[in-house]
Amino acid sequence: MMKTSSQLEKTYDTIIRNVTLIDGSGAATNVSADVALADGRIKHIAAAGAMHDWQATHQVDGSGKVLSPGFIDVHTHDDTNVIRQPEMLPKLSQGVTTVVVGNCGISAAPVSLQDPHSIPPDPMNLLGTAAAFSYPTFASYVAAVNQAQPSINVAALVGHTALRSNHMDKLDRAATDDEIAAMCAQLSEALTHGALGLSTGLAYGNAINAPTSEVMALAAPLAAAGGIYATHLRSEFADILEAMEEAFRIGKHARVSVVISHMKCAGVENWGRSGEVMAALEQAQRYQVVGCDCYPYTASSSTLDLKQVTDTIDIQVTWSEPHPEMGGKMLAVIASEWQVDLLEAAKRLQPAGAVYHCMQDDDVNRILSHPATVVGSDGLPNDPLPHPRLWGAFPRVLGYYSREQKLFPLAVAINKMTGMSAERFGLKERGLVRVGYWADLVLFDADTVRDAATFTDPMQPADGIEAVWVNGVLSYRGGAEKAATGDRAGRFLARQ
Known part of the structure; x- marks a missing residue:
């Protein structure tokens, strides 16, 4: 590990000293x-x-701090934001x-878009208005990312629902x-230009009528390209x-690895089932490469889905196209104000977004701590x-x-957000x-790092992150x- 005297003569860009x-x-x-x-x-x-007399343009004293690889967020919907808001x-x-990016079947x-002036099909509307969709080929998207040069690196899946919207007049059929x-x-064009693989969102209305055979056929080109299959399951x-089991069948058919997106046991009737869910994943691991990702919260968030409207959990409306004044209110409160039932209130709010407080701590803990989870x-x-x-997701894990909670040691937490990912x-x-590796790094205080974002005040930077x-x-x-330094050095990362 020690260096020779000849190496001391070189001036480096940065030296980060005295870190754990x-x-x-x-x-x-x-x-x-x-x-x-x-x-x-x-x-x-x-x-x-050992580098006390080495020269560098920038020198950082990391005494008392942890230096780790930069975190890899494997499940995002930042597709258009890395271009429109490249500071990220x-x-x-x-x-x-x-x-x-490109998760849940949407990319x-x-x-x-067949009608560039219409609202994008749900849930593609999570990525922005029709104006945000200006990349008819994957190659054009790669070029746009590199031209924008966001502050972070970008790797991308191709969404099944996005492909359906390109070629089908109606999405409520096979x-x-x-x-x-x-x-x-x-x-195939996307894979040629570095896409990671295919994603599906089979629970959503514009993909739920796609039979397993349709997804199997689409997944067929993945193996030759070394791609993966990531899926928002048909049901959580x-x-x-x-x-x-459907996801595992598709992976076996295509001979590719499977990633189950945001693994969870959603809904009161499903609470406590994480043991059998993860046992099913372990059983599949005996015959194929499968894993999952998980976010460290007991609430989910998506578009306001009429199928998920229930009085057994709290549902917070985050936005509504026809009733923007209702953003931030609980659906039950809105229904009471309008003197209608929950389902009717949800219908009136469409299109809209919501946070669903639909999970239990024990299930999240079991899934998050599982060796297969990133x-x-x-x-x-x-x-x-x-x-x-x-x-706040990554500081919350730390x-x-x-x-x-001491759910896992710090080294395991970091591995779930870096090396394994x-x-x-x-x-x-x-x-x-x-x-020799790319210098994607984060310096943080292990004693103080925490998420500051809350459900009522969510746009808050974390505490304890010292430098990135x-x-x-x-x-x-x-x-x-x-604050961001303003120096943006991200790039598109092709599948390798």
Whole structure:
């Protein structure tokens, strides 16, 4: 680990000194170290103090702080925001250096809306208005990301619902053979230009009528390209085991790895079933590569879905197209004010968004701590009152779940947000603090890091994130400042 005298003559871009290094591998080796960066990569790692006379343009004293890989948010809906709002402060401020977009069957590309003046099909409207969908090919999206140069890296899945909207006159039916062939051609183009794979959102109204055979046919090009299949299951409620079995069948058919998105046991009648759910995943792991992601909260957030309207949980309306004044209110309160039942109130609010307080702590704990689980925020950046996971998911894992609840050691928490995520999604030379790897790094205070975002005040940067580097560039300063530096060094990451 020690360097020769000839290496001392070089001036590095940055040296971060005296840090507690947790490298993202999951190993509990809290090494005190100095780390030198140059040309966007990690050039040297040495014992703390060994670089005392090394030269660098920027020198950072990390005494008392942890240095880890930058966090990889594997489940986001930042597709259009990385271009329209490239500073990406909600993610950068919590230590995220890479986002995976295109989840739940919805992606910004390739998309050609049949009526560019209409509201995008639900749930594609979560990504913005029709004006946000201006990437008819995946290649055009890649070019737009690189031209915008967001502050974080971007990797992308292709959405099944997005493909359906390109080629079908109605989405409430199965696709024809010709429509499937057209969708496959677009997916193949995307894979050629570095897409990670295919995502589905089979629970949503515009995809639920797609039979398993349609998805199997679409997944066929993935294996040759080394792609993956990520799925928002057809059900996260009573039929979750059957929905998981469908996902595993699709993965086996296509001979690709499967990622179950935001694994949960949703709905009161489903509480307590996480043991059998994760046992089913473990059983599938005996025969194929499967895993899941999870966000660290007991509430979900999406569009206001009439199928999920119930009086057994609290439902908070976050936005409404016809009734924007109702944003922030509970659905039950709105129904009472209008003197109608919950379902009628939800119908009047359409299209709308909602937070559903639909999970139980024990189930979230069991899923989040499972060895197959990585962390994704599933944040909705275009929501005027977003779920706090948009700003707080990763610090919450570090502070609340690891430090306070002791659900897992800090090294395991970091591995779930870095090394394991990079391996699962094929992000080469990311996710670990290794010589030669890209210098995506976060410096944080393990004693104070925590999520500050709440359901009533969700747009709050985390505490305890001291600094974030993306491709070797200091992109965020924490402490009292809590601000982006303005130096954006993100790029599109193709599947490797």
